[in-house]
Amino acid sequence: xKEVEQNSGPLSVPEGAIASLNCTYSDRGSQSFFWxxxxxxxxxxxxxxxxxxxxxxxxxxxxxxxxASQYVSLLIRDxxxxxxxxxxxxxxxDFGNEKLTFGTGTRLTIIP
Amino acid sequence: xxxxTQTPSHQVTQMGQEVILRCVPISNHLYFYWYRxxxxxxxxxxxxxxxxxxxxxxxxxxDQFSVERPDGSNFTLKIRSTKLEDSAMxxxxxxxxxxxxxxxxxxGTRLTVL
Numbered sequence: 421x422k423e424v425e426q427n428s429g430p431l432s433v434p435e436g437a438i439a440s441l442n443c444t445y446s447d448r449g450s451q452s453f454f455w456x457x458x459x460x461x462x463x464x465x466x467x468x469x470x471x472x473x474x475x476x477x478x479x480x481x482x483x484x485x486x487x488a489s490q491y492v493s494l495l496i497r498d499x500x501x502x503x504x505x506x507x508x509x510x511x512x513x514d515f516g517n518e519k520l521t522f523g524t525g526t527r528l529t530i531i532p
Numbered sequence: 533x534x535x536x537t538q539t540p541s542h543q544v545t546q547m548g549q550e551v552i553l554r555c556v557p558i559s560n561h562l563y564f565y566w567y568r569x570x571x572x573x574x575x576x577x578x579x580x581x582x583x584x585x586x587x588x589x590x591x592x593x594x595d596q597f598s599v600e601r602p603d604g605s606n607f608t609l610k611i612r613s614t615k616l617e618d619s620a621m622x623x624x625x626x627x628x629x630x631x632x633x634x635x636x637x638x639x640g641t642r643l644t645v646l
Contacts, residue, residue: 454635465637517588519580
């Protein structure tokens with residue numbers, strides 16, 4: 421079982437719609453969860469992180485965490501063509517051992 | 533806004549040669565990391581560094597790899613004898629505090645081993 425799993429996509433969403441990206445993780449004790457955006461040939465850029473169960477909103481982005489289901493998601497409202505990128509889910513398993521474990525990423529395309 | 537910088541942006545080397553990749557983390561950050569991403573694959577952890585010593589290293593980080601913080605600003609990754617399979621993007625990241633806080637990535641160095 422992969423440590424962090426994401427659907428590789430591609431996921432195509434019309435401009436202005438909501439894009440929903442999902443991620444599951446295998447280590448039930450994982451502590452914090454990150455969404456990074458990566459444009460082709462570029463480095464990961466942090467969008468959001470979440471520690472606690474529930475929703476966390478930042479502008480057009482909402483992260484959702486359900487530790488019981490070992491599931492984290494990212495919603496992008498009012499999707500724009502500039503949101504077209506690969507979205508990486510990453511987890512830190514325990515504090516004090518802070519390496520990020522990444523999923524393979526979901527490629528998102530926003531269709532104008 | 534402070535950011536992590538890396539040099540060079542692209543390094544081409546012959547197999548068996550030594551390379552040093554350089555990073556300048558964000559100035560008040562305490563935790564430093566190297567990750568790599570082989571083309572088309574996921575980002576993989578190599579090594580973490582805190583208080584002038586390695587905190588953790590992955591299986592990838594074998595005896596051919598070393599890290600150093602030679603002064604108060606630079607953080608380097610050295611590969612002693614490069615192999616073809618070392619070709620990848622290498623990312624440096626820094627983190628201000630522990631406790632699962634965010635890590636900020638540099639722009640990366642593309643290493644090509646011929």
